[in-house]
Amino acid sequence: MSKIKSITAKREFRTFLFLIVLFVVVGIVNTDFLSINNIANSLKSSLLYIVLAVGMTFVLLTGNIDISVGGVLGLSAAVSGMILRDGGSFLVAIAVAILIGAVIGLINGLGVTKLKISSFIMTLGMLEITRVVQVIYTDGQWVENLPIEFKQLSQLSFMGMNVLSIIVVVSVILVHLYLSRSRRGRYFAAIGDNEDGAVLLGIPVERYKTLSFVISSVCASLAGLIFATQIGFISTTAGVGIEMTVIAAAVLGGVSLSGGVGSVIGAGIGAIIMISINSALVYMKVPAYWNDAISGSLLIIIVVSDALIARNASKQAKKERLNTRVLQEEVRESYAK
Amino acid sequence: MVSVRNLVKLENIQKSFNQNKVLKGVSLEIAESEVISIIGGNGAGKSTLMKILTGVYKADDGTIEINSEKIHQYNPRLAHEKGIYLVPQEPLLFPNMTVEQNLTIGFNKDKSDVKEQSKNLIEELGWDIDLNRLANSLTIAEQQQLEIIKGLLREAKVLILDEPTSALTFSETKSLFTVIEKLKSSGVGIFYITHRLDEVFQISTHAVILRDGKVTLKGKIEKFTKEMLIKGLLPEGNENRYKDKFEKKLVNRENEEPILKVENISGDGFRNISFDVFKGEVVGLGGLVGAGRTEIAEAIYGINQVSSGKVYLNGDDITKLGINETIESGLSYIPEDRFLHGIFSISSIRNNITAQIIKRQGFFLKKKFEKKVTNEYVERLSILLSNQEDEIKSLSGGNQQKAVIARILSTNPQLIIMDEPTRGIDAAARSDIYSIITELKEQGYSILLISSDLEEIERISDRIFGIYRGVCNAFLGLNEINATNVMKVAFGTYEGSETYVEN
Numbered sequence: 001m002s003k004i005k006s007i008t009a010k011r012e013f014r015t016f017l018f019l020i021v022l023f024v025v026v027g028i029v030n031t032d033f034l035s036i037n038n039i040a041n042s043l044k045s046s047l048l049y050i051v052l053a054v055g056m057t058f059v060l061l062t063g064n065i066d067i068s069v070g071g072v073l074g075l076s077a078a079v080s081g082m083i084l085r086d087g088g089s090f091l092v093a094i095a096v097a098i099l100i101g102a103v104i105g106l107i108n109g110l111g112v113t114k115l116k117i118s119s120f121i122m123t124l125g126m127l128e129i130t131r132v133v134q135v136i137y138t139d140g141q142w143v144e145n146l147p148i149e150f151k152q153l154s155q156l157s158f159m160g161m162n163v164l165s166i167i168v169v170v171s172v173i174l175v176h177l178y179l180s181r182s183r184r185g186r187y188f189a190a191i192g193d194n195e196d197g198a199v200l201l202g203i204p205v206e207r208y209k210t211l212s213f214v215i216s217s218v219c220a221s222l223a224g225l226i227f228a229t230q231i232g233f234i235s236t237t238a239g240v241g242i243e244m245t246v247i248a249a250a251v252l253g254g255v256s257l258s259g260g261v262g263s264v265i266g267a268g269i270g271a272i273i274m275i276s277i278n279s280a281l282v283y284m285k286v287p288a289y290w291n292d293a294i295s296g297s298l299l300i301i302i303v304v305s306d307a308l309i310a311r312n313a314s315k316q317a318k319k320e321r322l323n324t325r326v327l328q329e330e331v332r333e334s335y336a337k
Numbered sequence: 338m339v340s341v342r343n344l345v346k347l348e349n350i351q352k353s354f355n356q357n358k359v360l361k362g363v364s365l366e367i368a369e370s371e372v373i374s375i376i377g378g379n380g381a382g383k384s385t386l387m388k389i390l391t392g393v394y395k396a397d398d399g400t401i402e403i404n405s406e407k408i409h410q411y412n413p414r415l416a417h418e419k420g421i422y423l424v425p426q427e428p429l430l431f432p433n434m435t436v437e438q439n440l441t442i443g444f445n446k447d448k449s450d451v452k453e454q455s456k457n458l459i460e461e462l463g464w465d466i467d468l469n470r471l472a473n474s475l476t477i478a479e480q481q482q483l484e485i486i487k488g489l490l491r492e493a494k495v496l497i498l499d500e501p502t503s504a505l506t507f508s509e510t511k512s513l514f515t516v517i518e519k520l521k522s523s524g525v526g527i528f529y530i531t532h533r534l535d536e537v538f539q540i541s542t543h544a545v546i547l548r549d550g551k552v553t554l555k556g557k558i559e560k561f562t563k564e565m566l567i568k569g570l571l572p573e574g575n576e577n578r579y580k581d582k583f584e585k586k587l588v589n590r591e592n593e594e595p596i597l598k599v600e601n602i603s604g605d606g607f608r609n610i611s612f613d614v615f616k617g618e619v620v621g622l623g624g625l626v627g628a629g630r631t632e633i634a635e636a637i638y639g640i641n642q643v644s645s646g647k648v649y650l651n652g653d654d655i656t657k658l659g660i661n662e663t664i665e666s667g668l669s670y671i672p673e674d675r676f677l678h679g680i681f682s683i684s685s686i687r688n689n690i691t692a693q694i695i696k697r698q699g700f701f702l703k704k705k706f707e708k709k710v711t712n713e714y715v716e717r718l719s720i721l722l723s724n725q726e727d728e729i730k731s732l733s734g735g736n737q738q739k740a741v742i743a744r745i746l747s748t749n750p751q752l753i754i755m756d757e758p759t760r761g762i763d764a765a766a767r768s769d770i771y772s773i774i775t776e777l778k779e780q781g782y783s784i785l786l787i788s789s790d791l792e793e794i795e796r797i798s799d800r801i802f803g804i805y806r807g808v809c810n811a812f813l814g815l816n817e818i819n820a821t822n823v824m825k826v827a828f829g830t831y832e833g834s835e836t837y838v839e840n
Contacts, residue, residue, distance in 0.1 A: 186442055190431050197429035201443035202414050260433040313473065321477055322606030322632060324506055326807030 011254030012266040018252075019273050026280040033283040040162065042276045044154075047168050048073075048223040048230070049271035052246040053253070054175055055219025057267045058212040060250055061179075063192035063259025064112060064119035066213060068104065069220040069246060071130030073239035076100040077224030078134050081143035081234045084150050097221040104130065105217030109210030119213075127243070135236055143234040154229040164226065172268045179264060188212060192259020248299045249274045256306065342369050343405060344495050344526045345390070345421070350399035352385055359385045361550040362399070367495060367526040372517060374529045374537040374558075377547035378570060378625070378791065378827070383530050386547070387497050390528075391423045392416040404494075422488030423497040428480040432473035436483060439472050440490060451490065458486055462516055478509040485516065496520065497528040502536060503627065514540050532625050534563050534828055546570060563830055570828075571820050572792075583775045583797050587815045590615050594652060596783045597668070597752050599637065602646030602656075606632035607807040610646070614752060619774060619784045621798030623791070623826045629807040630787045631673055634754050638670040639663040650752065664693070669750035671741055673757045673787075679741050680729050687711045687725040689740050694747040714743035718773055735766025742773060753777070756787045771797050795823045805829035 027034035052069050059066040079100060080093035104126060111122040156163040179185040187208050190198045198205050228234055247257075253270025255262025278291055346366040352359050359382045367373055377383045388394040390401070392411045401408045403419045416422075430439050441451045452468065459466055464482050466475075475483065481501055488496050498517075502510045517527060517540050529541055537544055537558070544561055546554040546569040554561075554569035595613035602610050607629040614620045622630045635641045637648050639660045648656045650666055658666065672678035681689055691707045698706065711725050718739045722732060729737055738758060745753055755774070759767045774784055774797055788794045794801060795818055803811035803826030811831040813822055825831040 183442075183444075183448075186434075186438065189433065190442055193431040193433045194429060197431060200413060200429060202417075203443060256433075260431070317473075319605045322629070322807075324477060325503060325606060325627065325629060326608050327805065327810075 011261070012263055012269065015253045015266050015269045015273070019269055019276070022273060022276060022280060026283055030283040033280065038279070038283075040165075042272060042279060043165050044162055044230075045279075046272045046275040047164060048226040049242075049246060049249060049275060050168055050172065050268045051219050051223040051226060052242065053249045053267035053271040054172060054264045055216035055223075056246050056250050057255050057262055057264045058188055058215045059119070060247075060255045060257060061188040061192050061259060061262060062209050062212045063195070064209065064212070065247065065257070066108065066123045066216045067120065067243050068108060068123040068126035068130060069216060069223075070239040070242040071127040071134070072101055072104050072217050072220035073224040073227060073242065074234070074236075075104075075130045075134040075137070075224075076221035077228045077234045077238055078138050078143050078236075080225060081146055081228050082138065084146050084228075085143060087147075090150065094225060097225050098218055101218040101221030102214055105214035106210065108217065109213035112213065113206040113209050123213075138234075138236065140236060142236065144232075146228060146232055150229055151232045154226070164229075172264055176263055176265050189260050189262075192256075192261075194260075245274055245295075246271070248295060251299060252302060257303065258310075344368060344403070346402040346405075347386075347390065348400045348402070350386065350389060350396045350401075352382075352389060352394060352397050359550050360389075360396075363547070363550070363552055365545060365552065365555075367528065369524045369526055370521050371543055372521055372527045372529055372541040373543045373545055374531060374541035375545050375547060376531065376534070376537060376566060376570065378789075378824075381547045382550040383547055384499065387423060387499065387528065387530065390416075390495075390497065391421055417491055420492055420494035421497070422491055422493035422495070424481060424484040424488060424499065424501060426499045426501075426503060428477070428484045430472045430475075430480055430483060432471070434472055435468065436466055436470050436472060436475070437468040439483060440468075440487060444490075454490055455486060458489055462486075462519070463512075478505050478513075481505070481513075489520075493525065495526045495528070497530070499530045500532065501529075502531065502533065510536075532828065534566055534830060537566070538563075548572070567821065567824055567828065567830065570824055583771055584779075585797075585799050585815060588615075588618070595649075596651060597637075597785065598649040598652075599633075600647040600649070602633070602636060602643045602648060604632065604636050604641060604643040607636075607804070610804070610809045612802045612809060612812075614783045614785055616751075616783055617778055617781045618799040619778050619786055619797055621794040621801040622785065622787045622804055623794050623798075623801045623811075623813075623823055624789070624804040625827050626789050628804045628827075630804050631756055632807075633804070634670060634756055634785070634787055638668065638754065664748060664750075667749075667751040668754070669745040669748055669752070670754045671738075671745060671756060671758060673760070675734070675737060675741065675761070680737055682730040683728050685726045686720075686722055686729050686732065686740055689729045690714055690743045690747065693744055710747060711743075714746065718743055719769075733766065734762040735769060738762060738766075738770060739773070742770075746777075750782070752783045752785065754785045754787070757789065758786070759788075759790065759793060767793070791820065791823045791827060795820055801826065803827065803829075803831060 023034060023039075032038065052073070056066060056069065076097040080097040083093045083096060084090070108119075108123055108126055111117045112119045154164055158166065179188060187198070187203050190203060191205050191208055195205060224239070227238060249270035250262065250267040251257060251270070252273055253262070253266030253268065255267050274295055277295055278288075281288060281291055281294075344367050348364050350360055350363045363382070363386055365386075375383055375386075385394065389396045392413045392415060395411070401411060403421070408415070408419075431442065434442070437452060437455070440455050441448045444451055455468065466479055466482060472480065472483070485496070501513060505513060517529075520527060531537060541558050543556065544554070544558050544566065545552055546566060548570060549572075554566070593615055595615050597614040599610060599612050610633055612620070622633070624630055632641065636643045639655075639658050639662070643656060646656070647654060650668055653666060655663055655666055655668070676682060681692065687707055690711050694710060695702055695707070708725070714720070715722065715725070720736050720739045720743065722736065729740060732740065758774070759770050762770065771793075774786070778784060786794060786798055798818065799815055801813040801818055801823065802809055803813070805811070805826070806829065810829060811826045813826065822831060
């Protein structure tokens, strides 16, 4: 019983273990890395990646992919940034950002489910479109001079802990409970696991796929808001290339690219790892350009080992199936009686 | 006899796909505690009928009554509500979920209730399935058990088991039969689809034979013998009903060396297979879909490895050769699925025909040469086309298959393995292909024909080896080839078959 439980938890556990090892190893080289301050900072700078990875997990679970998150992040950050700069209220800015995310997500989702465009192509196109819309909307200018009260949102603390971090961590846990414990939350993984089976059970597959894209884009918008409050200005290149980091984080956290497997907690820890590697290299005095190569190799190692395991399992299953068909000696004896 | 409640009544069900009439008015009913075996060859309409019963397909005509109540607007959800549940041949589970999650998903009930119920059911059935295991760690038998539990949790009144034993070992089959007995005595009606006649007599109360979309035999099992079932499976008036005959002659080959000699090979899906093919003859491998014939062909061709045994081509051992070397040594293979493996569908007809021979030319392609080769084969096999440059998928199925044969012939093989060469090809083109095969035979090519179309294998084979559940259990010489015997071979009841039992 307990043994089986640990197997089901294995993927997240493995990621978490990796995170610990990372901190311990770097900590041995440079003890400053283990300071509470640095750990808190790592978490803080991972926040927007965690939010993105949570959204991405929904899409990956259904067996799709969302490349457009960087564009959505940039666009909604820029639009709501301009509202704030021009004296608009926080609530309006937040609502507009979420609306932008929801609309783009809906378009992505409908393109994938109704027009049957592969999610990679659909969201890749959307990435380019949102980037251009952002440039047109901002006239190619950076959005600066955000109100100081907005920037302070990221600095709020409660009993010595960063409020934003608390909100994000609590949300991740709630989303995890939704996905793993609730009746409908399980549908996302079911769709990626066995789509035909899901259809036969009467799960509204297209609706949930569309919903996953909406969730991913809304998360990207929220990440855009976090970006605005943490950085304080929005450049035209805000969030460029971020989709690769986020997908890598999710996969590192045990979310399968072929769908059906993974949890938002794993994806969140994956995001922390991706960001911690950055600062770890600084602490180990390794030139920063090694960063991408190292996270890239990590990604390949994990994906390849996952694929090998899966391939072996399916080969084994096929073999087993073929062999049980063959007439066995025992059968013959019994028929002869 | 106490009056038993009727569960389902199907009346005059008809269904066509495109022009193809699959069900031509089938009537069937099942009452409480009945186990009705549904038997039929490949393509007889069994699965279509069951899909109509579960609401996946809509019948073109006919009525469905459940619990003596006429049903309109039928769909899978309604079928579940009415207690009709299909246990598919290949279980449709969620492999990355636990057993418990698989049972509870899609259920509008409290999860702990479902869990409690499943535990009781599993105990009652005497199975041993840990609810916390991942579904992908289950054996096929366990997956099937899980599907049955899923059906019972939905309080199924009618269970449809689609070839449930095709992936079960003997002891697993036995425990399944015990379960069927239990379900039967608790009033569940069961449709049992199978190819295995022994099982029919073991567990069913009634037998129904479906052939060509019609019920040809129906009644209590006590009234039947195996011979009668086989007869029901055969087309009526089955001798001499074809216009064109394909020439066969008996040749004494005592002093001849076979072209292909397969010696006791075993592998995944087959065991201890031996047969031989001589020059200029068509040898059929008879049997049903899933009997292991494609696996045998793939092993001979070098796609899969054999675990023991030898394959000789012209006396040379080709057992361990890869695909490329096998082709070079003179063996070719026309695969079962033309679209998936047989053609390059968006390439031109010419490129398809020359795809294998250009390898033997120099580094650069010679267009003239390709044209010449294509012209030669288009004429020889009378392939109907408007332009060699057209995509091959613009051709009809029969002409596509001819192009594949042309490609194979260009490599100048001695032996050609043809796996279901006329699948999805209309009747006229079929005859064409048969003539080509017969001509090739006369020109000295040897052909190993794999076909589930019993008529086809009967008409053009000189000799037939029967494959039943992965073992070679029967041999038909030229004089023994007739529809009845071919059918018996496929169902493993041919006299002299090792599995044959007197009833």
